[in-house]
Amino acid sequence: MRAVDNVDLLVKPGEIVLIMGPSGSGKTTLLSMAGLLLQPTAGEIAVAGRRINGMSRQEKAALRLHKLGIVFQAYNLLGALTARENVEVVLNLAGQKGKAACRRAEELLTLLGLEHRFDHKPADLSGGEKQRVAIARALANDPPLILADEPTGNLDSKTGAEIMELLCCGLGRNRGRAIVIVTHDHRLKQIADRVMWLEDGRLRRMEAIPPKAGQWEGDCPPDHRTFVTGRNAC
Amino acid sequence: MTGLTAYTAVADRMREYGVLKAVGAGDGRLARLVVGETLVRAGLGFIFGIGFSFAAAALIMARWPQFNIRIGTAGLLQAGGLSLVMSLFAGLIPMRRLAQIDPLIVFKE
Secondary structure, three states, X not given: OOOOOOOEEEEOOOOEEEEEOOOXXXXXXXXXXXXXXXXXXXXXXXXXXXXXXXXXXXXXHHHHHHHEEEEOOOOOOXXXXXXXXXXXXXXXXXXXXXXXXXXXXXXXXXXXXXXXXXXXXXXXXXXXXXHHHHHHHHHOOOXXXXXXXXXXXXXOHHHHHHHHHHHHXXXXXXXXXXXXXEOOOHHHHHHOOEEEEEEOOEEEEEEXXXXXXXXXXXXXXXXXXXXXXXXXXX | OHHHHHHHHHHHXXXXXHHHHHOOOOHHHHHHHHHHHHHHHHHHHHHHHHXXXXXXXXXXXXXXXXXXXXXXHHHHHHHXXXXXXXXXXXXXXXXXXXXXXXXXXXXXX
16 A cells, blocks of 8 residues: 555645645655655655755755745754754754844744743743744745644644644745645634545545635746645655 | 764764754754764863873872873874874764664654
8 A cells, every 4th residue: 555645736825735634644644755855656746846856865955944844743843952043953054144043033933922932942841832933943944835744733722723823824824835734633724725635645535715805815836836746656 | 982972972862863854954964063073072072081181190190209200292182183083983983874864753753
């Protein structure tokens, strides 16, 4: 059985797509491929208009650094670093150092309501605060695409709703950023544009959520789109 | 010893290195990080070692005046140079382990 089989995922700027399905349906595998962390056995992947077939590991790492932000269920913050330093790490990797990186990290953390937590380490932060730091890290290099794997999985419903509203509407759609979320949380349909339902590695149905009043709509040039097309993938 | 310490340090922090890879750190960048840490560790060890050697020499000569211990500059430079070279080699020992760390580790709880 293939983990992901014949699934096409096309995401436009400003679009929020949920990938849902039972455990073992291939959601995280699909996200891993979109995140350039897993090589499909067949099919094509392009991120922000750049096809990755034939790219070296270094080139994929550079693309992840500049064009992708990933938010994990388990936060995956570096425990020895403060909240600010966790965001600065990604900025440093992209070549931004010193005061500029510090300012950018503080600006993002402030946007996420963590202005009083700059110098706190992950062990001192609540689950919601850790996830906000993780989101700030994912946004550090202003990527056009955010991938989130069960971002509310370890949060209570109120905290999860607040964070997703902030990520998807305030920092995502309103800034033309595409977001793909793997989730079991049906409440996230309220902020999504589309839901893909996977079972046994196959796409069973695609549900379009009607746009709400005031929501950004628009087409985009092909070179800004991200897609994963899979035939007998992985 | 330094190589074993470097290797253990990488093995203990696999998830962290996996996270760095997942967010876009290249293998070369991580390799420089590991080698840099190894050099710092070895450098600190060298400084403490020299300090300990001088302290031990002073104590021994105070206790047993018949002994005359001299730690010369040439000897220090030689020891320092050897430490540097050995640390660089030691830093390379965990490279293969580092390259094998799969960034997909970040999706596991």
